[in-house]
Amino acid sequence: MAVVDEVPSPVQGSVEGGSTNVSEDPNGVGRSGTRIAPIELGRLHVQTPVVLSPMAGVTNWPFRVLCESYGPDGLYVAEMITARALVAKNPKAFRLCRFAPSERIRSLQLYGVDPAIVEQAARMVADGDMADHVDLNFGCPVPKVTRRGGGSALPWKLDLFRELIHRVVAVCEPAGIPVTAKIRVGIDLDHETYLDAGRIAQDEGCAAVTLHARTTAEYYGGHSDWSKIARLVQELDIPVFGNGDIWGAQDALEMVRETGCAGVAVGRGCQGRPWIFSDIKHAFNGDPSRMDPTLGQVCEVILRHAGLLIEFYDGDESMAVHDLRKHIAWYLKGFPVGGQTRRAFMECETLQDVRSCMDGLDLSSKLPDRLVDKPRGRVRYAKKVHLPYGWLDSRTTSHEQRESLFGDDPMDAGY
Numbered sequence: 001m002a003v004v005d006e007v008p009s010p011v012q013g014s015v016e017g018g019s020t021n022v023s024e025d026p027n028g029v030g031r032s033g034t035r036i037a038p039i040e041l042g043r044l045h046v047q048t049p050v051v052l053s054p055m056a057g058v059t060n061w062p063f064r065v066l067c068e069s070y071g072p073d074g075l076y077v078a079e080m081i082t083a084r085a086l087v088a089k090n091p092k093a094f095r096l097c098r099f100a101p102s103e104r105i106r107s108l109q110l111y112g113v114d115p116a117i118v119e120q121a122a123r124m125v126a127d128g129d130m131a132d133h134v135d136l137n138f139g140c141p142v143p144k145v146t147r148r149g150g151g152s153a154l155p156w157k158l159d160l161f162r163e164l165i166h167r168v169v170a171v172c173e174p175a176g177i178p179v180t181a182k183i184r185v186g187i188d189l190d191h192e193t194y195l196d197a198g199r200i201a202q203d204e205g206c207a208a209v210t211l212h213a214r215t216t217a218e219y220y221g222g223h224s225d226w227s228k229i230a231r232l233v234q235e236l237d238i239p240v241f242g243n244g245d246i247w248g249a250q251d252a253l254e255m256v257r258e259t260g261c262a263g264v265a266v267g268r269g270c271q272g273r274p275w276i277f278s279d280i281k282h283a284f285n286g287d288p289s290r291m292d293p294t295l296g297q298v299c300e301v302i303l304r305h306a307g308l309l310i311e312f313y314d315g316d317e318s319m320a321v322h323d324l325r326k327h328i329a330w331y332l333k334g335f336p337v338g339g340q341t342r343r344a345f346m347e348c349e350t351l352q353d354v355r356s357c358m359d360g361l362d363l364s365s366k367l368p369d370r371l372v373d374k375p376r377g378r379v380r381y382a383k384k385v386h387l388p389y390g391w392l393d394s395r396t397t398s399h400e401q402r403e404s405l406f407g408d409d410p411m412d413a414g415y
């Protein structure tokens with residue numbers, strides 16, 4: 001089977017072919033009053049207000065290019081880059097900052113705890129013309145991040161949060177780079193941060209905020225609480241992207257209708273389904289077309305993805321295929337592929353191994369209706385939230401806390 005450049009074309013009305021409540025009015029005003037209009041982020045025009053939510057280990061440029069090829073006018077964000085690693089000119093961090101020539105908006109996400117370091121990273125991005133858009137990560141729930149006050153732990157400290165955004169905007173704004181912030185609801189339901197964080201982000205010049213409607217404690221479990229998105233939309237004047245549990249185009253429509261958010265950010269729902277961006281684009285235009293690829297078409301996408309990854313890893317096929325394995329598991333989810341074949345895919349070392357595993361698959365099979373647009377990927381529940389000692393005692397950062405936090409950065413070890 002050859003690596004193909006073409007993506008399977010949409011199958012008219014195949015999956016959700018019913019009506020939507022959104023008209024085809026070019027201004028995007030739905031019959032129910034729902035507004036699905038383009039978004040301006042500074043000088044950037046985002047025609048379809050849908051975001052590929054940054055995912056570490058997933059949203060490198062090969063995956064972004066695939067997603068963008070299905071819905072070419074959204075915002076496709078790279079996986080988080082550790083500011084300290086960028087400042088240290090770590091080669092892996094630089095690899096993650098690469099973009100494909102076809103990417104319309106070069107969108108990077110920075111993560112860091114120390115405002116001075118994140119500012120330095122932002123200056124590198126601005127001075128080196130490395131990106132068109134910078135998103136700031138305040139949503140990561142991973143213990144090694146939150147126990148150092150980073151990710152979703154950070155907005156609890158109002159002074160630190162404000163300072164970090166202030167410094168990054170001060171560097172990016174003159175360069176014409178809009179800055180956005182990605183936040184969670186809070187640390188847990190007794191320690192919500194999203195309203196303060198949204199207001200501060202807006203005050204400090206962020207062009208938009210993305211709210212992942214879960215707390216740190218909720219991790220990726222259960223269903224996100226979209227009422228929090230609605231609440232933040234009421235509170236802010238800048239656009240709010242709603243995030244959490246968009247598994248299909250219908251969810252995107254419902255989130256916009258229920259919350260009034262300006263756009264949606266899709267995380268796990270696009271794993272193994274980059275064509276969800278086509279579905280959402282159609283849905284936002286009031287078009288009921290949805291994609292319903294056969295297993296054969298999915299295999300073509302896998303091979304195309306493999307080709308892009310080989311390029312990403314500078315021709316290192318083994319690294320590319322190792323990266324591809326998790327995607328293959330997602331691509332095949334729900335298709336009638338036996339356990340033995342699935343295991344064989346997970347042991348592939350070369351592109352030829354991947355092709356061999358495809359031999360014998362029933363390429364005409366389709367995803368059963370009951371599995372279309374259903375949750376996929378990680379659905380882990382709450383764990384204990386790890387925070388720096390005494391973190392919740394005050395909403396400002398003490399001198400001692402700053403000293404102990406800014407010494408080193410936990411994500412350094414990852415590179």
Ligand SMILES: Cc1cc2nc3c(=O)[nH]c(=O)nc-3n(C[C@H](O)[C@H](O)[C@H](O)COP(=O)(O)O)c2cc1C
Nearest residue numbers: 053054055056079080137212244245246266267268
């Ligand atoms: C594997 C994985 C990696 C992620 N990495 C990041 C990241 O680097 N930066 C970030 O802001 N969010 C990250 N997230 C969170 C997603 O962007 C998104 O907010 C979350 O998955 C909720 O959206 P969903 O319900 O559509 O999946 C990650 C999520 C997953 C599953």
